[in-house]
Amino acid sequence: MLKRTVPLFITGIAGAILIVAYFSPATTNWGEVVTDWMNTLAAVAFILGGGNLLFVNLEKISSKRPGWAYALVTLLAFVLTLAFGVLKIGAVPNAQFPATPWAGDYESVRAPFGWVYEYVLSPLTATMFAMLAFYVASAAFRAFRAKNIEAILLLGTAFVILLGRTAAAAILTGWIPVDGPFAFLRLDTLAVNIMQYVSTAGTRAIMMGIALGIAATSLRLILGIDRSYLVSD
Amino acid sequence: MSALKFQHQAQRTRNAEEERARRGSPVDSQAESRVESRVESHVESHAESRIGSPAGSRGASRGQMRLSTRHTRMRRARTTVWLILFLAGGIGLAYNALVRPNGMAQVYVERGEKVYVEAVVAPPLGAPSGEKAATKWLPSDDAALIDGRAVANSAQPSIKFTETRGIAPRIARERRTAGDTNVTLSIVDTLGVWIAAFFTLAIFSFLWRDNPVYKFAESVLVGVSAAYWMTLGYWSTLVPNLFAKLAPEAIKSWSMPAMIIDPSEQTTQFILALVPLILGFMLLMRLSPKGGWISVWPLAFIIGTTAGLKFVAFIEGDLMAQASNTIAPLVALKEGQLQVGDSIGNVVLLFGVLSVLTYFFFSIEHKGRLGTMVGKVSRVGIWYLMITFGAAFGLTVMGRITLLSQRLEFLFGDWLWIIDPANIR
Amino acid sequence: MSTQHTQSSNAQHGPFIRFLATLDRRWIFLAMMLAVGTPILLQLRPAETAGPLSTATFDVIEALPAGSRVLFAFDYDPASEGELQPMANAFVHHCASKGHKLAFLALWPLGAQKANETAETILKPFHPEYQAGVDYCMLGYKAGNEGVIKVIVTDLLQVYQADVNGTPLSEIPMLKGVTNIQAFDLIINISAGYPGSKEWAQYGTSAYPDAFILLVGTTGVQSNQLYPYYPAQMKGMLVAIKGAAEYEVLVNGKYGETAAILAAQAAMSATSGGAMKETGVPAVLQEGQRRMGPQLVAHLLMVTLIVLGNIVYFATRTKGAAR
Structure with missing residues (x-):
């Protein structure tokens, strides 16, 4: 009951409120409150993520598992930044x-927290x-093969985009x-047209497919058909 | 054969290592790199097995011997290369920092002392008659204090603190030469630039191979980013949007002095804020070894809300809107004139969407007249998809390269001071 | 695969193919480093001309009457600043040059910092008349991803009671009477992924098509997924560094050397007591164009790598097949 029925009920109600809120202006406020929660x-x-990181690394350090020194580094970085x-x-x-x-403003670069952002987090x-x-270059060298017409289309488009969106377009086809x-x-025009028409057509169809999939999954969750997130008794 | 195996083994280990390291790193496209490394390993082993290594056909023991001497030689060569690189780098850095005029990686700041006083500020001229005078903190040199619109509260002691702001090195040097003592070299920030450069190079070192310096940088990143997100979640959302509703008076005097408390809404807000408070505690129970199941309640809430939000958004923004966006006039006219380019574009677009959808949804057997037609249209749909992926690849490459150029700009500019596009150093 | 086979197939290939086929990936890494690094050091900068998408974006901001309310959503972090910061700079400079009132928020934790930085580098020096809390305000970051958009589109105060300094929104002059973000004329979203442009289109302009205009600046990686929203849900879009560079050309062409910029440069020169240090269009407003130099060389390298990879493929394949 507490482990399965109540969660199913919560999911159903929360989802239903948001869908109803969309269709009826009178219930817009409900949707806002629920979304704000x-x-x-x-x-x-x-906080959960931070706590989890803390526990995992503490455990790693206390049991001296391989790489525990790095866990210590993570922990120190975490605790200092958090403080x-x-x-x-x-x-x-x-x-x-x-x-x-x-x-006070803790995000300013003049404050330690802002300093950590500017000189540690940001560059990292x-x-x-x-x-x-680098990896994309290496992959292009090793994996991009003109094996068949599909691969040639993929490769050709990549060429047009790579050349068409730099000054190479003007050098090669500027005349x-x-x-x-x-x-x-002209490569620049070709790149624009491919993006705006051909590739948009592909993406749009993919988007419509995904939208149907997401709508179906959402309904399954709200109606309690998909229960994979529940714990087993 | 053994050499071949060894190569394969090395390749596999390298790929596995990289994959492990990448999985640990908070990179958005984990999947991308995983696929990439898998593809590479496949392609490499393919290429290697075709081309092979000359040692491949020798006897196993001889091959192994040759391999071990080759290995030692290579290791020595590598050590030498590293030594030379480090030496050259060290000498270059020392020259750059000490000998070159103006040096490198310096950050200057200007400090000034500010005094703040509490003052009663009269309402501005023309303000509605009901508006009362307000008590505010003002800098002691504020115009309102000078012209009498504000009167300092003598009972409240003034507050003094030093304000610091960054200043371009070139200007800083000139002002220091002129004897301005407020401008100083900021040790903390200069050290910061060096630390940032160290971390940048530490991450780049992974390109050579996985190494402790990279792992150190990666560990720091994990710790710092988790703490950063947690802090921001706390100060920007939990304090103003949860605690301020539960205990408005306390939060106002503690950290949000300008907060407006509306007594008529206080009770409703308090009750409404109890729900996320309780759900939040339940979510945190996930950290406890026993009460983990309680966290399924808030999880169910999050899943339900997300499902409700996404259901509407995707149907509206992605399914309906995209269908309607596709229905454009196939004969495009502008002021009565036929637009050939746009017309062709719209036809290409409509046919593309339909053919890809055909490929996705109509999985009938490609037999008979209808079946053959569906098969052909599906084939065109695949071509459209290939062009889409090609374009996505091109644009992805473009993005990744820009990120690299930004990092190199940092190293050459902010750190080494070799380039100076803004002419400020 | 037998060793005989490999040996015989190996013997058939010339040294060039063998070299390429067994090439250590670190050579490719080095080539990429040089392809990007050398143009930066040489400060190679090809000329840019604006394409249709960037022009459409520019025109939208141009067409707004002076003093319009603009909401900036900085949904990115330092990981994408190479691509997006030039856009952010140019967008803010353009809007401020037109006299629009600017509010900044972020759905990414680090986005709020980027907004602060942009105000520091663009508004303070080149638009000294812009007062914090009066002509522009920092609303800061809020957790909740698209949930934030969903709420503020109908009730801003539910999520943002105050700006980052703790000033209640009702006391900020530019937000007087604003109850939700539909009161803004334009929303500019600079986005590196989720949550970002897609969510602004879904929960913003798809749900409320007539409430405000949406313009986006996006990374190359996700731009493909955003094209379908143009021009219905997004009236303009800057795609990757090329989009940034093109837009810079347009903005700098009109607002690159405004009186305020020249005054700022003169003031800089006066305080330093020396000659004017930076003249003309400020370097910070040309970052995107500068990055097109390394981009050109690196793209050429990519094309070369793909071609070389295919040479290896065809050489080994045809020989293999012929046997």
Whole structure:
């Protein structure tokens, strides 16, 4: 009952309120309240995530599992950043309320928390993503093969986009007159048209398919047909 | 054969290692990299088995011996390469920081002391008659205090603090030469630039191979980002949107002094805020070893709400809206003139959407007249999809490269000071 | 695969094919590093001309009457700033040059920081008349992803009672009388993924088609999925760094050397007591165009790599098949 029936009931009611709220202006407010609760829970989920990270790493360190030193690094980074942020250590005083220290700005680069963002978090995340440029190059060299007509289309389009969206387009096809009958062969125009018409057609059909899938899944959840998220007794 | 096996083994280990490392990293396209590494491993092993290594046909033991000497030689060569690289880098850095005029990686700040006083500010001229004077904190040099619109409250002591702001190095140097003592080199920020450069290079070091420096940087990233999200969730959502409704007076005096409390709504807000509070506690029970099942309640709530939101949004924004967006005039006219380009475009678009949908949904056997036609249209649908994926690939490459150029700009600009597009250093 | 087979097939290939087929991926990494790094060091910068999408985006902001309310949603983080920050800078500069009133919010935790940075680098130096809390305000980040959009589209105060400084929204002059985001004329979303442009289109312009205009600036990776919303749900779109560079060309063409910018540069020169340090269009407003140099060389490298990869493929395949 508590483990299965109540959760099914909660899912059904929450989902139904939001759908009803859409169709009836009188119930818009219900939808707002319920969604606002969910937004608050999303913030609690960050705490859950942090707590989870804490426990996992503490366990790793205490049992001296392989790589526990890295777990210690993670833990230290976590605790320090959290202290800087939640306790607003060294926060820049709020000019409008200088007498209220807890109203201070902890995100300013002059505060330790902001400093961590600027010089640790920001370069780390940015570089992590920049690494993908290398892997995508390596993958292109090894995996992009013109095996059949489908692969040739994929490859050809990639070429047009890669060349058409840089100055290479002007170098290679800049000589074709813009207002002539062959203007569409200019790489930059070709890239724009592929994006706007051909690739949009493909994406649009994919989107419509996904939309149907999501609507079906949502209904299954709300009606209690899909119960995979429940714990087994 | 053994050499071949060894190569395969090495390749597999490398791929597995990379995959492990990537899985740990908070990269959005985990799937992308996983697929990539799988594809690469497949393609590489394919290429290798076709081309092979010359050692492949030798006897097993001889091959192994050759391999081990080759391995040692390669390791030595690698060590030498690293040594040379580090030495060259060190010398270059030392030259750049110490010998080159103006050096590198310096951050300057300007400090100034600010005094704030509590003052009673008269309502502005022309304000409605009901408006009362307000008590505010103002900088002591505020115009209102000087021209008498605001009167400082002498009972309340003033508050002093130092305000710091960044300043372009070139200007900073000039002002320091002119004897301005408020402008100083910020040790904390300069150190910060070096730390940022270290972390950037640490992540890049993974390109050579997985190594402790990379793992260290990755571990820091995991810890810092979890704490960052948690802090932001706490200060930006939990405090103002939950705690402020549960205990408005306390939160107002603690951290939100400007908060407006509406007594008529206080009770309703309190009751409504109890729900996420309770659900929140239940969600946190997930951390406890026994009460984990209680967290299914808030989870059920989140799933239900998300399902309700997505159901409407996807039907409306993606299914209906996209269907209606596709229905464009096949003969496009503008001021009575036929637009050839747009007309062709609209036909291509409509046919594309229909053919891809045919490929997705009509999975009838491609026999008979209808079946053959469906088969042909589906085939065109696949071509459309291939073009779509090709375009997506091209644009993805474009994005990834930009991110790399931004990181190199940081290294060459902010850190090494080799480039200076804004002419500020 | 037998060893004889490999040996014989190996013997058939020239050294070039063998070299390519066994090429260590680190050489490719090095080539990419050089392809991007060298143009940055040489400050290679090809000329840009604006395409139709960027022009449409520019025209929307141009057409709004001065003093319109614009809501910025900074839904990205440092991971995508290489692509998106130039757009953010140009968007904010364009809107401020037109005298629009700006509010900033974020659905990504780090987005709020990006909004602060943009105000610091664009509004403070080039639009000194813009007062924080009066002409622009920082609403900050809220957790909840699309849930936030869903609520603020009908009730802003339910989620945002105050700005980041704690000032109640009712006391912010530009938000007087605003009860939900339908009171804004334009929403500009700079997006790196979920939640972002797709959600603004779904919960914003799809649900309330006539309430406001939506413009987006997006990363290359997700732009494919956003094209279908143009032009019905999104009136304009800047796609990847190319979109940013094109838009910069348009904005700088009209607002690159405004009186305020020239005054800021003169003031900078005066405080330094030296010659003017930066003249003309500020470098921060040309970031996108600068990044098109490395982009060109790196794209050419990508094309070369794909071609070389296929040469290996066909060389090994045809020889293999012929045997």
